[in-house]
Amino acid sequence: MKNTSSLPIAVFDSGVGGLTVLHTLREFLPHESFIYLGDMARVPYGIKSPATIIRYTVEAANFLISQNIKLLVIACHTASTLALLAVEQTFPFLPIVGMIEPGAKAACASSHNNNIAVIATEATVKAQGYQKAINQINASAKVVAQGCSVFVALAEEGWTKGIIAESVARQYLSPLFDQPTRPDCLLLGCTHFPLLTSAIQNVLGEDIVIVDPAVETARTVFKILQNQALLNSQPLHQANTRFLVTDFPERFARVAGQFLSSPVNSAQIQLVDTFPLSEKEPTNQ
Secondary structure (H helix, E strand, O other): OOOOOOOOEEEEEOOOOOHHHHHHHHHHOOOOOEEEEEOOOOOOHHHOOHHHHHHHHHHHHHHHHOOOOOEEEEOOHHHHHHHHHHHHHHOOOOOEEOOHHHHHHHHHHHOOOOEEEEEEOHHHHHHOHHHHHHHHHOOOOEEEEEEOOHHHHHHHHOOOOOHHHHHHHHHHHHHHHOOOOOOOEEEEOOOOHHHHHHHHHHHHOOOOEEEOHHHHHHHHHHHHHHHOOOOOOOOHHHOOEEEEEOOOHHHHHHHHHHHHOOOOOHHHEEEOOOOOHHHOOOOOO
16 A cells, blocks of 8 residues: 555544544644544444454454555544554554554643543543553553543533533542542543533633643644655645444434534435445345
8 A cells, every 4th residue: 555645544433422533633734634434333332342342443444444545543542442453463554543642641741740530431441541551651640540421422412511511520520539639630531522621621620631632642643644754735625524434424414513513414424334244134135
Protein backbone atom coordinates (compact mmCIF):
# COMPACT_ATOMS: atom_id res chain seq x y z
CA MET A 1 0.00 0.00 0.00
CA LYS A 2 1.35 3.41 -0.94
CA ASN A 3 0.59 6.32 1.36
CA THR A 4 0.32 9.80 -0.12
CA SER A 5 -0.63 13.09 1.46
CA SER A 6 -3.89 13.23 -0.48
CA LEU A 7 -5.30 10.06 1.08
CA PRO A 8 -7.86 10.37 3.87
CA ILE A 9 -7.41 9.67 7.58
CA ALA A 10 -9.63 6.87 8.89
CA VAL A 11 -11.39 7.15 12.25
CA PHE A 12 -12.90 3.97 13.68
CA ASP A 13 -15.28 3.53 16.59
CA SER A 14 -17.70 0.87 17.73
CA GLY A 15 -20.52 3.37 17.32
CA VAL A 16 -21.05 7.13 17.48
CA GLY A 17 -18.76 8.15 20.35
CA GLY A 18 -15.71 8.51 18.13
CA LEU A 19 -17.40 11.43 16.43
CA THR A 20 -16.12 13.63 19.28
CA VAL A 21 -12.61 12.58 18.24
CA LEU A 22 -13.41 13.27 14.59
CA HIS A 23 -14.68 16.71 15.59
CA THR A 24 -11.38 17.51 17.31
CA LEU A 25 -9.30 16.07 14.46
CA ARG A 26 -11.12 18.27 11.93
CA GLU A 27 -10.41 21.33 14.08
CA PHE A 28 -6.68 20.50 14.29
CA LEU A 29 -6.38 19.32 10.67
CA PRO A 30 -8.83 21.35 8.59
CA HIS A 31 -7.13 20.52 5.28
CA GLU A 32 -7.47 16.75 5.76
CA SER A 33 -10.18 14.45 4.46
CA PHE A 34 -11.59 11.73 6.72
CA ILE A 35 -13.42 8.42 6.60
CA TYR A 36 -15.41 7.61 9.73
CA LEU A 37 -16.55 4.03 10.34
CA GLY A 38 -19.04 3.30 13.11
CA ASP A 39 -19.67 -0.40 13.74
CA MET A 40 -23.31 0.15 14.68
CA ALA A 41 -24.20 -3.49 14.00
CA ARG A 42 -21.98 -4.76 16.82
CA VAL A 43 -22.03 -1.91 19.33
CA PRO A 44 -21.34 -1.87 22.26
CA TYR A 45 -17.89 -3.43 22.34
CA GLY A 46 -17.67 -3.01 26.11
CA ILE A 47 -19.75 -6.11 26.84
CA LYS A 48 -17.79 -8.33 24.45
CA SER A 49 -14.84 -10.58 25.31
CA PRO A 50 -11.31 -9.28 24.65
CA ALA A 51 -10.86 -11.85 21.86
CA THR A 52 -14.03 -10.66 20.13
CA ILE A 53 -13.09 -7.00 20.48
CA ILE A 54 -9.70 -7.72 18.92
CA ARG A 55 -11.30 -9.62 16.03
CA TYR A 56 -13.87 -6.90 15.34
CA THR A 57 -11.25 -4.16 15.44
CA VAL A 58 -8.85 -5.99 13.13
CA GLU A 59 -11.73 -6.60 10.69
CA ALA A 60 -12.65 -2.92 10.75
CA ALA A 61 -9.04 -1.87 10.21
CA ASN A 62 -8.73 -4.28 7.29
CA PHE A 63 -11.88 -2.84 5.72
CA LEU A 64 -10.68 0.75 6.15
CA ILE A 65 -7.30 -0.07 4.63
CA SER A 66 -9.19 -1.31 1.55
CA GLN A 67 -10.56 2.25 1.26
CA ASN A 68 -7.02 3.63 0.72
CA ILE A 69 -6.12 5.56 3.87
CA LYS A 70 -2.88 7.06 5.12
CA LEU A 71 -3.43 6.76 8.89
CA LEU A 72 -5.90 5.04 11.22
CA VAL A 73 -7.22 6.45 14.48
CA ILE A 74 -8.87 3.88 16.76
CA ALA A 75 -11.26 6.32 18.42
CA CYS A 76 -12.66 3.77 20.85
CA HIS A 77 -11.11 3.54 24.31
CA THR A 78 -12.08 -0.10 24.77
CA ALA A 79 -10.69 -1.11 21.37
CA SER A 80 -7.58 1.01 21.97
CA THR A 81 -6.99 -0.75 25.29
CA LEU A 82 -7.50 -4.30 24.07
CA ALA A 83 -6.86 -4.33 20.31
CA LEU A 84 -4.32 -1.65 19.40
CA LEU A 85 -1.32 -3.97 19.61
CA ALA A 86 -3.01 -6.62 17.47
CA VAL A 87 -3.90 -4.06 14.81
CA GLU A 88 -0.36 -2.66 14.80
CA GLN A 89 1.09 -6.16 14.41
CA THR A 90 -1.37 -7.09 11.66
CA PHE A 91 -0.82 -3.90 9.65
CA PRO A 92 2.77 -2.78 10.39
CA PHE A 93 2.91 -0.60 7.26
CA LEU A 94 0.20 1.81 8.47
CA PRO A 95 0.52 4.58 11.10
CA ILE A 96 -2.05 3.75 13.80
CA VAL A 97 -3.02 5.95 16.74
CA GLY A 98 -5.07 4.85 19.75
CA MET A 99 -6.60 6.89 22.55
CA ILE A 100 -4.84 5.51 25.63
CA GLU A 101 -1.24 6.72 25.35
CA PRO A 102 -2.12 10.30 24.27
CA GLY A 103 -4.73 10.54 27.03
CA ALA A 104 -2.34 9.23 29.67
CA LYS A 105 0.38 11.69 28.60
CA ALA A 106 -2.04 14.61 28.78
CA ALA A 107 -3.29 13.60 32.22
CA CYS A 108 0.23 13.26 33.63
CA ALA A 109 1.17 16.66 32.22
CA SER A 110 -1.97 18.27 33.68
CA SER A 111 -1.74 16.88 37.22
CA HIS A 112 0.36 18.73 39.79
CA ASN A 113 -0.28 16.53 42.83
CA ASN A 114 0.07 13.17 41.03
CA ASN A 115 -3.52 12.24 41.86
CA ILE A 116 -5.50 11.46 38.71
CA ALA A 117 -9.09 10.30 38.34
CA VAL A 118 -10.24 8.34 35.30
CA ILE A 119 -13.85 7.85 34.26
CA ALA A 120 -14.73 5.46 31.47
CA THR A 121 -17.01 2.57 30.60
CA GLU A 122 -16.90 -0.46 32.87
CA ALA A 123 -14.94 -2.44 30.25
CA THR A 124 -12.23 0.21 29.90
CA VAL A 125 -11.87 0.56 33.68
CA LYS A 126 -11.70 -3.23 34.11
CA ALA A 127 -9.04 -3.55 31.41
CA GLN A 128 -6.91 -0.98 33.32
CA GLY A 129 -5.48 0.47 30.14
CA TYR A 130 -5.33 4.03 31.44
CA GLN A 131 -4.18 3.04 34.91
CA LYS A 132 -1.23 1.11 33.47
CA ALA A 133 -0.37 3.75 30.88
CA ILE A 134 -0.36 6.55 33.47
CA ASN A 135 1.85 4.57 35.85
CA GLN A 136 4.27 3.77 33.03
CA ILE A 137 4.70 7.50 32.46
CA ASN A 138 4.65 8.48 36.14
CA ALA A 139 5.25 5.60 38.55
CA SER A 140 4.38 7.78 41.54
CA ALA A 141 0.95 8.75 40.21
CA LYS A 142 -2.08 7.58 42.16
CA VAL A 143 -4.91 6.66 39.83
CA VAL A 144 -8.52 6.12 40.82
CA ALA A 145 -11.01 4.93 38.21
CA GLN A 146 -14.78 4.81 37.99
CA GLY A 147 -17.11 3.29 35.43
CA CYS A 148 -19.75 5.80 34.32
CA SER A 149 -21.82 3.93 31.77
CA VAL A 150 -24.94 6.07 32.26
CA PHE A 151 -23.01 9.00 30.77
CA VAL A 152 -23.10 7.16 27.43
CA ALA A 153 -26.90 7.11 27.40
CA LEU A 154 -27.10 10.75 28.50
CA ALA A 155 -24.79 11.81 25.67
CA GLU A 156 -26.74 9.91 23.01
CA GLU A 157 -30.06 11.25 24.28
CA GLY A 158 -28.72 14.81 24.30
CA TRP A 159 -29.17 15.18 28.07
CA THR A 160 -25.72 16.66 28.60
CA LYS A 161 -26.52 19.72 30.73
CA GLY A 162 -28.81 20.65 33.57
CA ILE A 163 -30.16 18.91 36.66
CA ILE A 164 -30.21 15.34 35.33
CA ALA A 165 -26.66 15.38 33.94
CA GLU A 166 -25.24 17.08 37.03
CA SER A 167 -27.08 14.73 39.38
CA VAL A 168 -25.64 11.69 37.64
CA ALA A 169 -22.19 13.29 37.55
CA ARG A 170 -22.35 14.01 41.28
CA GLN A 171 -23.36 10.41 42.01
CA TYR A 172 -20.44 9.03 40.03
CA LEU A 173 -17.75 11.54 40.96
CA SER A 174 -18.31 12.12 44.67
CA PRO A 175 -16.55 8.87 45.72
CA LEU A 176 -13.50 9.85 43.65
CA PHE A 177 -13.15 13.44 44.82
CA ASP A 178 -14.54 13.46 48.38
CA GLN A 179 -11.34 12.15 49.94
CA PRO A 180 -8.19 13.63 51.54
CA THR A 181 -5.96 12.97 48.52
CA ARG A 182 -8.31 14.66 46.09
CA PRO A 183 -7.36 14.29 42.42
CA ASP A 184 -6.61 17.55 40.64
CA CYS A 185 -7.16 16.05 37.18
CA LEU A 186 -10.02 14.10 35.61
CA LEU A 187 -9.38 12.07 32.46
CA LEU A 188 -12.41 11.46 30.24
CA GLY A 189 -11.80 7.86 29.21
CA CYS A 190 -14.79 7.49 26.90
CA THR A 191 -15.48 9.33 23.68
CA HIS A 192 -19.04 10.16 24.77
CA PHE A 193 -17.95 11.97 27.92
CA PRO A 194 -16.64 15.26 26.42
CA LEU A 195 -20.26 16.18 25.69
CA LEU A 196 -20.83 16.27 29.46
CA THR A 197 -17.80 18.44 30.25
CA SER A 198 -19.89 21.43 31.31
CA ALA A 199 -22.00 19.39 33.74
CA ILE A 200 -18.94 17.63 35.14
CA GLN A 201 -17.07 20.91 35.62
CA ASN A 202 -20.06 22.41 37.43
CA VAL A 203 -20.03 19.50 39.86
CA LEU A 204 -16.27 19.40 40.45
CA GLY A 205 -15.44 23.10 40.36
CA GLU A 206 -13.01 25.04 38.24
CA ASP A 207 -9.93 23.86 40.16
CA ILE A 208 -10.13 20.39 38.62
CA VAL A 209 -8.52 20.05 35.17
CA ILE A 210 -10.62 17.97 32.79
CA VAL A 211 -8.58 16.17 30.13
CA ASP A 212 -10.13 15.10 26.82
CA PRO A 213 -7.76 12.56 25.19
CA ALA A 214 -9.04 13.58 21.76
CA VAL A 215 -6.99 16.79 21.94
CA GLU A 216 -3.69 15.02 22.56
CA THR A 217 -4.66 12.35 20.02
CA ALA A 218 -5.12 15.06 17.38
CA ARG A 219 -1.72 16.52 18.25
CA THR A 220 -0.18 13.05 17.92
CA VAL A 221 -1.78 12.57 14.50
CA PHE A 222 -0.49 15.96 13.35
CA LYS A 223 3.06 15.12 14.46
CA ILE A 224 3.03 11.76 12.67
CA LEU A 225 1.75 13.28 9.44
CA GLN A 226 4.28 16.10 9.69
CA ASN A 227 7.21 13.76 10.38
CA GLN A 228 6.24 11.46 7.50
CA ALA A 229 5.53 14.33 5.07
CA LEU A 230 1.88 13.25 4.85
CA LEU A 231 0.16 16.51 5.74
CA ASN A 232 -2.40 17.43 3.11
CA SER A 233 -2.09 20.85 1.52
CA GLN A 234 -5.36 20.68 -0.42
CA PRO A 235 -7.63 23.76 -0.30
CA LEU A 236 -10.10 23.79 2.58
CA HIS A 237 -13.10 23.45 0.28
CA GLN A 238 -11.76 20.13 -1.01
CA ALA A 239 -11.53 18.53 2.44
CA ASN A 240 -14.41 16.14 3.02
CA THR A 241 -15.67 13.46 5.39
CA ARG A 242 -17.28 10.16 4.46
CA PHE A 243 -19.48 8.47 7.04
CA LEU A 244 -19.73 4.68 6.93
CA VAL A 245 -21.82 2.50 9.27
CA THR A 246 -22.51 -1.21 9.49
CA ASP A 247 -26.15 -0.68 10.57
CA PHE A 248 -28.74 1.93 11.64
CA PRO A 249 -27.75 4.89 9.41
CA GLU A 250 -30.86 6.82 10.51
CA ARG A 251 -29.98 6.55 14.21
CA PHE A 252 -26.37 7.42 13.45
CA ALA A 253 -27.47 10.56 11.60
CA ARG A 254 -29.69 11.65 14.49
CA VAL A 255 -26.98 11.30 17.11
CA ALA A 256 -24.12 12.51 14.89
CA GLY A 257 -25.49 16.04 14.78
CA GLN A 258 -25.15 16.32 18.56
CA PHE A 259 -21.61 14.95 18.59
CA LEU A 260 -20.32 17.07 15.69
CA SER A 261 -22.25 20.27 16.52
CA SER A 262 -23.50 20.28 12.93
CA PRO A 263 -26.24 18.29 11.21
CA VAL A 264 -25.51 15.07 9.33
CA ASN A 265 -28.09 13.99 6.78
CA SER A 266 -28.80 10.27 6.47
CA ALA A 267 -28.10 10.63 2.74
CA GLN A 268 -24.46 11.38 3.66
CA ILE A 269 -24.10 8.03 5.41
CA GLN A 270 -23.14 4.88 3.55
CA LEU A 271 -24.17 1.45 4.83
CA VAL A 272 -21.27 -0.99 4.48
CA ASP A 273 -20.59 -4.63 5.28
CA THR A 274 -17.34 -5.35 7.09
CA PHE A 275 -18.34 -8.80 8.30
CA PRO A 276 -16.32 -11.75 6.98
CA LEU A 277 -18.17 -14.36 5.01
CA SER A 278 -17.92 -16.80 7.92
CA GLU A 279 -20.19 -14.56 10.03
CA LYS A 280 -22.92 -14.17 7.44
CA GLU A 281 -26.18 -16.03 7.75
CA PRO A 282 -26.51 -18.69 5.05
CA THR A 283 -28.67 -17.61 2.16
CA ASN A 284 -31.45 -19.73 0.70
CA GLN A 285 -30.58 -20.93 -2.77
